Amino acid sequence: MAAQEMNGAAVVIRALVDQGVDVVFGYPGGAVLPIYDELFKQNQLRHILVRHEQAAVHAAEGYARSTGKVGAVLVTSGPGATNAVTGLTDALMDSIPVVCLTGQVPTHLIGNDAFQEADTTGITRPCTKHNYLVKNVADLGRTIHEAFYVARSGRPGPVVVDLPKDVLQAKTTYSGGAKATTVRHRSYNPQVKGDIRRIEEAVELMAKAKRPVFYCGGGVINSGTAASQLLTQFVKLTGFPVTLTLMGLGAYPASDPQFLGMLGMHGTYEANLAMHGADLLINVGARFDDRITGRLSAFSPGSKKIHVDIDASSINKSVRVDVPIIGDVAHVLEDMIKLWKARQARPDAKALDAWWKQIDGWRARDCLKFRNSDKVIKPQYALQRLYHAIKDKDVYITTEVGQHQMWAAQFLKFEQPHRWMTSGGLGTMGYGLPSAIGVQVAHKDSLVIDVAGEASILMNIQEMSTACQYKLPVKIFILNNQWMGMVRQWQELLHGGRYSESYTDSLPDFVKLAEAFGAVGLKATKPSELDDVIAEMIKLDRTVIVDCQVDQTENCFPMIPSGAAHNEMLLGPEDEAKPVSEEGMVLV
Amino acid sequence: MSEMQKIERHTISVLVDNEPGILARVVGLFSGRGYNIESLTVAEVDAKEHFSRITVVTNGTPMIIEQIKAQLNRLVPVHKVSDLTIEAPSLERELALIKVRGTGEKRVESLRIADIFRARVVDSTIESFVFEMTGSSDKLNAFINLMQPLGLVDVSRTGVVAIARGPDAL
Numbered sequence: 069m070a071a072q073e074m075n076g077a078a079v080v081i082r083a084l085v086d087q088g089v090d091v092v093f094g095y096p097g098g099a100v101l102p103i104y105d106e107l108f109k110q111n112q113l114r115h116i117l118v119r120h121e122q123a124a125v126h127a128a129e130g131y132a133r134s135t136g137k138v139g140a141v142l143v144t145s146g147p148g149a150t151n152a153v154t155g156l157t158d159a160l161m162d163s164i165p166v167v168c169l170t171g172q173v174p175t176h177l178i179g180n181d182a183f184q185e186a187d188t189t190g191i192t193r194p195c196t197k198h199n200y201l202v203k204n205v206a207d208l209g210r211t212i213h214e215a216f217y218v219a220r221s222g223r224p225g226p227v228v229v230d231l232p233k234d235v236l237q238a239k240t241t242y243s244g245g246a247k248a249t250t251v252r253h254r255s256y257n258p259q260v261k262g263d264i265r266r267i268e269e270a271v272e273l274m275a276k277a278k279r280p281v282f283y284c285g286g287g288v289i290n291s292g293t294a295a296s297q298l299l300t301q302f303v304k305l306t307g308f309p310v311t312l313t314l315m316g317l318g319a320y321p322a323s324d325p326q327f328l329g330m331l332g333m334h335g336t337y338e339a340n341l342a343m344h345g346a347d348l349l350i351n352v353g354a355r356f357d358d359r360i361t362g363r364l365s366a367f368s369p370g371s372k373k374i375h376v377d378i379d380a381s382s383i384n385k386s387v388r389v390d391v392p393i394i395g396d397v398a399h400v401l402e403d404m405i406k407l408w409k410a411r412q413a414r415p416d417a418k419a420l421d422a423w424w425k426q427i428d429g430w431r432a433r434d435c436l437k438f439r440n441s442d443k444v445i446k447p448q449y450a451l452q453r454l455y456h457a458i459k460d461k462d463v464y465i466t467t468e469v470g471q472h473q474m475w476a477a478q479f480l481k482f483e484q485p486h487r488w489m490t491s492g493g494l495g496t497m498g499y500g501l502p503s504a505i506g507v508q509v510a511h512k513d514s515l516v517i518d519v520a521g522e523a524s525i526l527m528n529i530q531e532m533s534t535a536c537q538y539k540l541p542v543k544i545f546i547l548n549n550q551w552m553g554m555v556r557q558w559q560e561l562l563h564g565g566r567y568s569e570s571y572t573d574s575l576p577d578f579v580k581l582a583e584a585f586g587a588v589g590l591k592a593t594k595p596s597e598l599d600d601v602i603a604e605m606i607k608l609d610r611t612v613i614v615d616c617q618v619d620q621t622e623n624c625f626p627m628i629p630s631g632a633a634h635n636e637m638l639l640g641p642e643d644e645a646k647p648v649s650e651e652g653m654v655l656v
Numbered sequence: 657m658s659e660m661q662k663i664e665r666h667t668i669s670v671l672v673d674n675e676p677g678i679l680a681r682v683v684g685l686f687s688g689r690g691y692n693i694e695s696l697t698v699a700e701v702d703a704k705e706h707f708s709r710i711t712v713v714t715n716g717t718p719m720i721i722e723q724i725k726a727q728l729n730r731l732v733p734v735h736k737v738s739d740l741t742i743e744a745p746s747l748e749r750e751l752a753l754i755k756v757r758g759t760g761e762k763r764v765e766s767l768r769i770a771d772i773f774r775a776r777v778v779d780s781t782i783e784s785f786v787f788e789m790t791g792s793s794d795k796l797n798a799f800i801n802l803m804q805p806l807g808l809v810d811v812s813r814t815g816v817v818a819i820a821r822g823p824d825a826l
């Protein structure tokens with residue numbers, strides 16, 4: 069393509085289009101007006117006007133997680149950039165690829181405490197994978213392409229490109245095409261193929277294992293759809309049990325009998341006891357998060373550990389492993405499957421059989437059972453009914469943060485990757501609605517549901533206005549218990565029932581609130597009303613809020629209290645919480 | 657104390673792109689993740705390629721040291737991370753400027769000791785010397801301690817620079 073002369077703002081648009089970006093989530097302001105002017109003049113790039121910059125980043129995250137592409141964000145300098153910080157941190161913790169363009173005061177005013185100046189690269193350095201300040205318009209196109217490369221390569225993450233206004237207005241030449249978009253980086257070239265000797269070692273251990281378990285996570289989703297297929301194929305080949313983290317749900321079909329459910333703090337009895345009793349743990353794309361390991365000294369004490377991760381810093385960070393394999397999940401699994409098939413030796417069928425018997429024993433405890441009621445809606449029941457209504461549909465689920473999020477993880481089953489968007493690492497209340505907006509923008513004909521809590525939803529409720537403006541028929545299914553349920557649960561179990569500031573008085577009437585935005589509000593107060601309300605919600609081609617009024621006192625089980633071990637799980641209200649150790653009380 | 661809990665001191669060389677913010681990235685990584693910096697030096701070492709070399713002396717358990725290296729390695733502008741403490745026999749040097757103020761016997765004594773330590777006088781007034789000294793950090797510490805009772809008033813140190821022995825580059 070011939071080089072053309074244009075201003076920096078036009079370069080921004082051209083570079084985004086050359087990167088295959090079809091939509092950018094943003095909010096205007098003085099420093100980015102030149103970009104908005106260029107946006108106005110074209111129609112290749114769609115802009116979704118959010119109502120708060122945090123939501124722009126969450127929307128881009130939802131877009132990215134549900135498509136496998138990089139999400140794009142555009143915000144102004146100063147408050148625009150600082151508002152984006154929570155979203156950026158969220159994307160960093162959950163390894164979501166996002167490129168966020170921030171406006172900046174003109175270069176000659178940087179450092180002057182100029183109007184709406186913030187040290188954006190300074191502020192976002194610890195909450196991005198990388199960031200850039202473009203001081204010369206000649207570097208602009210290349211920098212944006214590099215930002216996309218960094219965001220999606222290796223362990224994905226958010227990248228900020230800070231754009232001083234004079235750079236946006238300066239003239240330069242830009243030539244797009246494959247040459248511009250293919251980045252050959254001087255220093256950042258993550259390794260995707262795993263060391264074959266390590267993979268051999270791993271396969272060797274697997275063939276000898278008596279009580280193996282696959283523990284897989286978000287890295288499988290990050291690696292792409294093929295990775296989930298390869299994982300499924302490999303798990304089936306081996307006959308081993310598999311458990312997934314919150315971030316990994318969908319990486320293996322939930323309906324398959326080899327799936328033990330989610331593990332960790334609110335994971336299933338069988339998954340956690342399998343982790344505890346295993347003699348071989350095969351970690352594929354998970355990071356031994358403290359919500360998984362519980363007390364480190366008691367974590368899976370008798371197992372050899374294999375760990376596949378593209379980020380060397382995830383390996384041996386908190387748990388020492390025996391066979392580290394640095395590489396991309398899909399690449400490594402391909403090699404593993406090849407080696408496994410080539411090998412004659414198979415795991416001891418009798419031992420594996422005994423292991424499955426033991427697991428089936430744990431399964432028989434039916435740890436997710438709850439005492440239903442015909443008077444008050446149990447949140448678990450509401451989700452069971454919701455699942456029943458959506459399970460055969462083309463559906464994407466997002467969540468807010470709290471008990472409802474954990475119940476959604478337990479009671480909604482995911483058969484495919486990229487269908488489940490939740491804030492795991494940062495645990496950002498207010499994530500679900502904007503994320504659902506991003507998902508719906510990417511999949512306009514799919515059913516997109518935000519499973520919400522009444523406290524969380526208020527954190528980004530302004531995005532109702534965005535959803536209505538673009539006629540995005542997202543459904544907000546609020547499990548309204550009038551409490552910050554997760555906080556109340558900890559106060560009940562760990563702080564002597566002193567419910568300090570966890571009750572929300574003066575909640576809005578969510579039906580009227582929906583209507584005020586131009587959406588539809590529905591309410592369910594009795595179990596008998598649930599199915600009709602859910603059916604109505606699904607039927608409506610509109611933005612809908614469902615105020616599902618649930619039992620205010622229900623707690624989320626199973627639960628491994630902080631600092632406890634996998635075999636010290638509380639299964640229900642009958643289980644007395646042991647006093648939590650000092651080590652545990654300091655954990656979050 | 658088990659082997660895994662022992663605190664070790666490591667000297668790590670990091671080759672980076674000399675670009676704005678790179679030092680903040682490295683220092684921020686250490687402070688943000690609670691790692692220790694005993695000393696840190698940085699300067700451009702290749703003007704054509706715009707490479708800077710950072711030498712950082714840190715301490716921690718073997719697991720922490722491994723983390724530090726992995727974390728440094730994943731910074732985008734980092735080209736190479738090398739643990740000089742374990743990867744190869746290496747040399748470490750530090751430079752100090754040491755100001756000692758005094759007259760009479762003390763002044764003479766400081767000069768005599770400086771001579772033994774091969775410290776050079778780079779500035780002098782009738783009541784003071786500035787010594788320049790290069791060596792291992794331990795040697796610098798020893799000299800500075802000896803100067804204490806002789807009128808030590810000011811010290812400026814570069815921090816450790818290090819390089820592997822033998823013919824190979826980082």
Ligand SMILES: Cc1cc2nc3c(=O)[nH]c(=O)nc-3n(C[C@H](O)[C@H](O)[C@H](O)COP(=O)(O)OP(=O)(O)OC[C@H]3O[C@@H](n4cnc5c(N)ncnc54)[C@H](O)[C@@H]3O)c2cc1C
Pocket residue numbers: 161162163222223224284285286287288290291312313314315316330331332333334335353354355356357359360376377378379382395396397398469470473474491492493494495496554
């Ligand atoms: C209220 C609340 C309760 C929670 N309770 C639980 C719980 O009970 N159970 C639970 O599991 N979680 C729970 N979480 C979530 C938890 O905090 C962590 O976010 C989650 O466990 C991390 O998932 P992960 O290990 O899959 O890692 P992720 O954060 O998804 O990280 C992915 C890992 O894979 C690697 N990776 C990325 N791309 C690739 C690739 N292409 N190839 C190879 N590796 C790659 C990354 O380097 C990283 O190490 C909870 C969160 C909240 C807010």
Ligand SMILES: Cc1ncc(C[n+]2csc(CCOP(=O)(O)OP(=O)(O)O)c2C)c(N)n1
Pocket residue numbers: 468469470471472473495496497520521522523524525547549551552553554555
């Ligand atoms: C932004 C933010 N602030 C505070 C918290 C701490 N927190 C975790 S869960 C929770 C309560 C959530 O209440 P609600 O949305 O009603 O969900 P529930 O637990 O009742 O299902 C709080 C305050 C958080 N995760 N995020």
Ligand SMILES: [Mg+2]
Pocket residue numbers: 470521522523547548549550551552553
């Ligand atoms: Mg609530």
